[in-house]
Amino acid sequence: MEMLQSLLSISLGAILINNFIFSQFLGCCPFLGVSQKVDSAIGMGLAVTFVMGLASALSYVVNLVLIHFGLDQYLQTLAFILIIASLVQLVEMFLKKSIPSLYSALGIYLPLITTNCAVLGVVLLNVQNNHNFIQSVCYGITGGLGFMLAIVLFASVRERLQFAEYPKSFEGFPIALVSAGLLALAFMGFTGMKIW
Amino acid sequence: MNIKQQFKEGLVTNNPVLVQLLGMCSTMAITTSLFNGVGMGLSVIIILTCCNVVVSLCRKFIPSEIRLAIFVVLIAGFVTIVDLLLKAFVPALSDALGVFIPLIVVNCIVIGRAEAFAAKNSVGASFVDGIAQGLGYTLVLMAMCIIREFLGSGTFGGGLLNGATSFLTLDGSGTGFQIFNGEAYGCLFMILPLGGFLTLGCLIALMQYVLRRSAEKKELKEKEGAE
Numbered sequence: 001m002e003m004l005q006s007l008l009s010i011s012l013g014a015i016l017i018n019n020f021i022f023s024q025f026l027g028c029c030p031f032l033g034v035s036q037k038v039d040s041a042i043g044m045g046l047a048v049t050f051v052m053g054l055a056s057a058l059s060y061v062v063n064l065v066l067i068h069f070g071l072d073q074y075l076q077t078l079a080f081i082l083i084i085a086s087l088v089q090l091v092e093m094f095l096k097k098s099i100p101s102l103y104s105a106l107g108i109y110l111p112l113i114t115t116n117c118a119v120l121g122v123v124l125l126n127v128q129n130n131h132n133f134i135q136s137v138c139y140g141i142t143g144g145l146g147f148m149l150a151i152v153l154f155a156s157v158r159e160r161l162q163f164a165e166y167p168k169s170f171e172g173f174p175i176a177l178v179s180a181g182l183l184a185l186a187f188m189g190f191t192g193m194k195i196w
Numbered sequence: 197m198n199i200k201q202q203f204k205e206g207l208v209t210n211n212p213v214l215v216q217l218l219g220m221c222s223t224m225a226i227t228t229s230l231f232n233g234v235g236m237g238l239s240v241i242i243i244l245t246c247c248n249v250v251v252s253l254c255r256k257f258i259p260s261e262i263r264l265a266i267f268v269v270l271i272a273g274f275v276t277i278v279d280l281l282l283k284a285f286v287p288a289l290s291d292a293l294g295v296f297i298p299l300i301v302v303n304c305i306v307i308g309r310a311e312a313f314a315a316k317n318s319v320g321a322s323f324v325d326g327i328a329q330g331l332g333y334t335l336v337l338m339a340m341c342i343i344r345e346f347l348g349s350g351t352f353g354g355g356l357l358n359g360a361t362s363f364l365t366l367d368g369s370g371t372g373f374q375i376f377n378g379e380a381y382g383c384l385f386m387i388l389p390l391g392g393f394l395t396l397g398c399l400i401a402l403m404q405y406v407l408r409r410s411a412e413k414k415e416l417k418e419k420e421g422a423e
Binding site: 074 | 269273275294298303304307388389393404405408
C-alpha cells in the first residue's frame, strides 16, 4: 500500500506539479524545436516516454553494477549517456524492422532523443532521489507523459500563434518562449498540490 | 580567422544562446542568482575549451562515422572532471546547480561547437573559439541572472557578493546588495520558471531587433555609397 502511495505521488509530481518542462526546464530543446505541429509533437512525446521508461530501468541496473565495483562516482555520467545513446539506436533499429509506419512517422526525432536533457535528467534524478527499481521506471514513464502533455499543449498553442499579431522582433523563438512562459504560469497553479 | 573576429562572433553576432539558440535549458533553469550564473558559465567555458582543443587535436584520427559518439564520450569525461572538482572545492555551487552540472553533457553548445568548429579548424583557433563562445554564453547567463534577481527579489549579486566574512565569497553565503525591498515590491514570478521563459524571450527579441537594425543601417550606407 505504501508503495502504491509513493508511486501515485511520483506520478502526480512528474506529470503536473514538477512537470519536466514547465518547472524543471529539462528537455526544452525538442520542446521548442518539435512543437510546430500537434501530430509530430504526439510522436515525439511517445518516443520520449518510451525511451525514458526503458532508460530508467536499464540505468538502475547498470548503476547497481557500478556501485558494486565502487566506480559510480567516476563513471555514472559516462555510463548513463552511453546507455541512452545505444538504447535510442536499438529502438530505432527495432522500429525500423517491426513497425515501419511508426518509424517513418517519427523520422529524424528518434536519434535526437539522445541529446534530450529530459532523458539524462530523469536518470540522474532517479539516482539523486534514491528511487528503487519500480519507482525509477514509474518516474521515467510518468516524466515522459508529462513531457508529452506539455509539448502537445504547446504545439496546439503554437498553431494558433500563426494568426496572432506581435512585434516583428518577436518573430520565431521569442514569441514561442513568451507563450511557453504563460503555459508555465498555468502549470504553477499545481504547486503545492498534495494527495496525502 | 583572427581572434578579434572570433570574439565578436562569440559575444554578439553568433552568440550561442541568443543567435544560435543552443543550450537554452540551463540558461533558463539556473539563472536565479548571480552566483549560479557565474559558476555555470565558468564551468562551461572550461569544458568547452578543453573539448574544442582535444577534438581539434584528434580531428585527423577520428573516423567520421562514429565522430558524434566519440565527442559525447570526450565531453562526458570532461564534465565528470569538472563535476568532481566542484564537489571537492566549491560544494555550495555544486549543491545550487545540482543535476545541471552533469547535464552539460547534453548541452548543445559543447557538442555543437565540437562538430561545427573544432572538427574543422586548427588547435589554436579552436582554443580561442571555446573561450569566445563560452564567454558569450556566460554573458547571457549573467544578464539573465541580473535581470531576474533584480526584478524578483530586488538584490544584486546574490550568493556571490557581500558575504558574511568578505566582499566576494565562494560558499554561496553572500546576500547580495539590496536595491529595493524585494519582499514588498518584487515580482516573485521572475524567480519562478515563468520569469526564465519571459526574460530569455525578451532578450532574444532584443538581439533580433539590434541585428536587424544594424543590417538595415549597413544596407542604407551601401546604397548611399553607390549613389
